Amino acid sequence: MKIKHTEIETEQLTKVLHNQKVIDQTDAYFEGGRVYGIQGDSGSGKTVFLSMLCGLVRPTSGSIQINQKLLGTDIMQPDSVGIMIGRPVFLKEYTGFQNLQLLAAVRREISNTHIRKMMDFVKLGSNERRRYGAYTPQMAQRLGIAAAFMEQPDILLLDGATSELDPGGVDMLMDLIRRARERDALIIISDRNEGFLRELSDEIYYLSEGSLSAGA
Numbered sequence: 698m699k700i701k702h703t704e705i706e707t708e709q710l711t712k713v714l715h716n717q718k719v720i721d722q723t724d725a726y727f728e729g730g731r732v733y734g735i736q737g738d739s740g741s742g743k744t745v746f747l748s749m750l751c752g753l754v755r756p757t758s759g760s761i762q763i764n765q766k767l768l769g770t771d772i773m774q775p776d777s778v779g780i781m782i783g784r785p786v787f788l789k790e791y792t793g794f795q796n797l798q799l800l801a802a803v804r805r806e807i808s809n810t811h812i813r814k815m816m817d818f819v820k821l822g823s824n825e826r827r828r829y830g831a832y833t834p835q836m837a838q839r840l841g842i843a844a845a846f847m848e849q850p851d852i853l854l855l856d857g858a859t860s861e862l863d864p865g866g867v868d869m870l871m872d873l874i875r876r877a878r879e880r881d882a883l884i885i886i887s888d889r890n891e892g893f894l895r896e897l898s899d900e901i902y903y904l905s906e907g908s909l910s911a912g913a
């Protein structure tokens with residue numbers, strides 16, 4: 698049984714891009730069992746912030762600790778993380794199922810049966826033989842969601858995860874996020890769909906001029 702309680706803490710986190718402080722000396726604390734919504738104008742730095750939390754972008758200065766381990770020094774990425782940032786990237790010649798199998802082969806924690814169940818859950822089960830290259834944008838988004846959630850990660854970072862989804866798809870994603878919260882996952886979402894963000898978030902933060910502030 699998992700006893701670990703997941704925590705992410707940033708201290709004086711700063712990212713400079715093109716002489717602009719996109720993130721500016723930001724202190725933040727996130728913990729498992731909660732959903733955090735990040736709002737902010739286009740270009741305010743939401744993607745950069747989430748990309749730093751999973752080790753995809755290195756901070757200019759300051760630190761990120763995940764379960765007391767320093768990201769970039771003790772660990773290069775979180776041990777257990779599901780990420781949806783930007784468009785999903787998969788191999789075009791492989792089917793969705795084969796793409797998920799490839800990802801699952803890294804950790805070897807889940808079986809083909811589990812992957813098949815996940816494909817069914819995101820409503821791609823009936824398209825098992827279709828190559829990813831022939832997927833519609835909505836199918837691609839659903840496969841990205843399956844990839845992010847299938848190993849039941851401790852941390853979920855979801856940036857624009859509702860884009861391309863129809864209302865049924867948004868409901869499915871909300872269901873997955875709620876289940877993840879129930880098993881104590883730490884979830885941070887940034888999304889243009891404000892209703893989705895407000896409905897799910899335990900806490901909302903606004904990112905403006907490089908700083909996070911608590912929202913209403």
Ligand SMILES: Nc1ncnc2c1ncn2[C@@H]1O[C@H](COP(=O)(O)OP(=O)(O)OP(=O)(O)O)[C@@H](O)[C@H]1O
Binds near residue numbers: 737739746
């Ligand atoms: N790889 C990069 N190189 C240089 N500048 C970048 C890079 N990525 C982002 N930026 C800049 O950093 C700033 C923040 O971008 P970011 O994509 O994080 O904003 P955002 O809040 O996610 O926007 P949106 O809501 O439109 O997705 C922008 O000014 C952007 O131009």
